[in-house]
Amino acid sequence: MGGAIVLPLLLFLVWDYSAARLGSSTLLPRVSDVFDVVLHPTEDLIRQGTLLFHVYVSSIRVLMGFVIGSLLAIVLGMIMGLSDKVRHFVTPFIEILRPLCPVAWIPFAIIIFGGATLSNTFGYKFTDSILDYVQIAQLFIIAWGAFFPVLINTIDGVSGVRKIWVETAKTMNASKLQIWSKVILPASFPSILTGLKVGLGISWMVVIAAEMFPGPSAGIGYLMMEAYAQTEIHILAAGLITVGIIGALLNAILAVIHKTFAGWQAKER
Amino acid sequence: MIKLSAIYKDFDKQEVLKNINLKFLPGEFNCILGPTGCGKTTLLRIIAGLLKPDSGVVKIEKPSISMIFQQQTLYPWRNALSNVCLPLEFKGYSKKERIKMAMARLAEVDVADAAKKKVFQLSGGMQQRVQIARALVSNPSVLLADEPFGSLDEKTRYKLQKKLREITLSNNTTTVFVTHNIEEAIYLGDRIIVIGNKGVQADFDLTTPHPRDRLSKWFTSKILEVRNVFETLIEDEDTTDGIEKSEEPEENNDPFKTMKLDVTTDENE
Numbered sequence: 001m002g003g004a005i006v007l008p009l010l011l012f013l014v015w016d017y018s019a020a021r022l023g024s025s026t027l028l029p030r031v032s033d034v035f036d037v038v039l040h041p042t043e044d045l046i047r048q049g050t051l052l053f054h055v056y057v058s059s060i061r062v063l064m065g066f067v068i069g070s071l072l073a074i075v076l077g078m079i080m081g082l083s084d085k086v087r088h089f090v091t092p093f094i095e096i097l098r099p100l101c102p103v104a105w106i107p108f109a110i111i112i113f114g115g116a117t118l119s120n121t122f123g124y125k126f127t128d129s130i131l132d133y134v135q136i137a138q139l140f141i142i143a144w145g146a147f148f149p150v151l152i153n154t155i156d157g158v159s160g161v162r163k164i165w166v167e168t169a170k171t172m173n174a175s176k177l178q179i180w181s182k183v184i185l186p187a188s189f190p191s192i193l194t195g196l197k198v199g200l201g202i203s204w205m206v207v208i209a210a211e212m213f214p215g216p217s218a219g220i221g222y223l224m225m226e227a228y229a230q231t232e233i234h235i236l237a238a239g240l241i242t243v244g245i246i247g248a249l250l251n252a253i254l255a256v257i258h259k260t261f262a263g264w265q266a267k268e269r
Numbered sequence: 270m271i272k273l274s275a276i277y278k279d280f281d282k283q284e285v286l287k288n289i290n291l292k293f294l295p296g297e298f299n300c301i302l303g304p305t306g307c308g309k310t311t312l313l314r315i316i317a318g319l320l321k322p323d324s325g326v327v328k329i330e331k332p333s334i335s336m337i338f339q340q341q342t343l344y345p346w347r348n349a350l351s352n353v354c355l356p357l358e359f360k361g362y363s364k365k366e367r368i369k370m371a372m373a374r375l376a377e378v379d380v381a382d383a384a385k386k387k388v389f390q391l392s393g394g395m396q397q398r399v400q401i402a403r404a405l406v407s408n409p410s411v412l413l414a415d416e417p418f419g420s421l422d423e424k425t426r427y428k429l430q431k432k433l434r435e436i437t438l439s440n441n442t443t444t445v446f447v448t449h450n451i452e453e454a455i456y457l458g459d460r461i462i463v464i465g466n467k468g469v470q471a472d473f474d475l476t477t478p479h480p481r482d483r484l485s486k487w488f489t490s491k492i493l494e495v496r497n498v499f500e501t502l503i504e505d506e507d508t509t510d511g512i513e514k515s516e517e518p519e520e521n522n523d524p525f526k527t528m529k530l531d532v533t534t535d536e537n538e
């Protein structure tokens with residue numbers, strides 16, 4: 001554990017030394033200036049709201065897009081994993097769409113969905129509601145980013161369930177639904193969780209990119225672009241560090257979930 | 270009662286089962302004996318409804334079947350107790366009833382102390398005991414066993430043979446037990462059916478009461494008698510066949526595929 005902080009500390013030392021030598025905060029800010037922003041997330045930044053607010057908006061966007069993309073992927077992955085016919089029919093289509101980078105969809109999504117937010121799409125009018133900040137185009141891109149890793153891992157997980165486990169359940173007179181819920185789902189869960197882990201990472205990366213495009217007026221990506229425009233580079237760097245910290249935290253949470261619910265797989269090997 | 274009429278089964282144009290006609294009476298312990306590749310497991314899987322015969326009919330009176338497989342089939346994401354509870358869960362028993370019945374079965378096979386242990390924490394012998402408990406927990410009228418003690422050491426095997434015989438006797442369970450071990454078949458069986466590639470080759474009724482003394486004169490003479498038939502069978506197959514038969518081929522990964530292959534059952538017979 002101690003060794004894990006040596007490298008970042010070394011990096012910060014080199015960074016701060018270089019910044020001091022350079023003497024230009026618009027080129028390379030001091031580490032203390034950057035961490036001043038990160039450690040005071042409730043302070044207003046360049047009249048664009050607090051860091052905490054932007055993290056909250058980005059997180060809601062990621063959560064919604066990730067849940068939509070993952071649920072669709074798990075349902076389709078289950079069907080494809082269970083049925084050879086569906087898998088053979090859908091796979092070529094999936095293989096064409098899969099290599100398309102989610103960020104490449106941004107202009108296309110803006111053309112199709114425009115600036116529509118969840119609020120005005122579903123006819124709700126809120127004042128300062130978080131839904132006013134969640135655009136359909138962003139959700140589409142985030143969901144797209146989460147969809148494929150979850151789909152591929154779900155298919156792998158389901159089609160890799162040991163035949164003997166299913167047969168054992170059949171000899172217990174289990175119904176198809178019982179076999180699915182008590183055998184196939186728990187047996188494929190470790191693989192699905194791996195997909196969710198990768199999908200969440202991609203969703204988080206994609207939201208930052210989606211927020212840098214014209215339209216959104218909140219989110220860490222938006223804050224970083226505003227900081228860049230106003231040459232407040234220490235805020236831009238603080239945004240980058242915040243993104244990294246949140247990514248690492250999400251990864252740690254998923255690792256705990258994996259150990260708790262899918263730890264049996266590692267023990268079995 | 271189980272009645273098999275004119276069962277035929279081929280794999281890759283290799284005849285594995287040929288005109289099998291058998292009747293298993295209620296409460297009878299039947300041992301199916303035969304050389305490797307003669308179709309013992311295939312026959313058992315046909316009775317279990319996991320495989321469809323090419324022709325012929327399987328009729329099972331009051332079909333409440335349970336099966337013990339040769340390999341470890343406990344679900345690794347569950348502990349010993351919840352593995353044993355699973356057949357009762359499928360049948361809709363309450364949690365309280367499930368635990369009570371499962372604990373009783375685990376105690377019967379002397380692994381009640383390991384109820385909360387995960388599968389990977391159990392030894393091979395303990396895993397097989399838990400599998401027996403799971404197979405018997407719902408009081409099946411028919412128990413199918415596919416060489417369940419094949420991978421165990423002699424001491425554990427003897428203990429589990431004795432235990433299984435006691436339980437099936439006290440529950441009046443109709444048992445079909447596949448083995449290639451002559452001594453095991455004589456120790457356990459009320460009846461030994463020797464099968465080869467020409468179908469049923471010999472049928473022995475063993476009336477000596479249980480538990481049987483492995484060192485008795487009757488036991489050793491029976492071994493010689495059955496071995497005589499067995500060896501003649503292997504020699505005949507070596508001279509007439511010359512090709513080793515293929516066991517059931519690997520099927521595709523569709524876990525529900527074999528569910529469509531239900532064997533005809535008749536509750537009214």
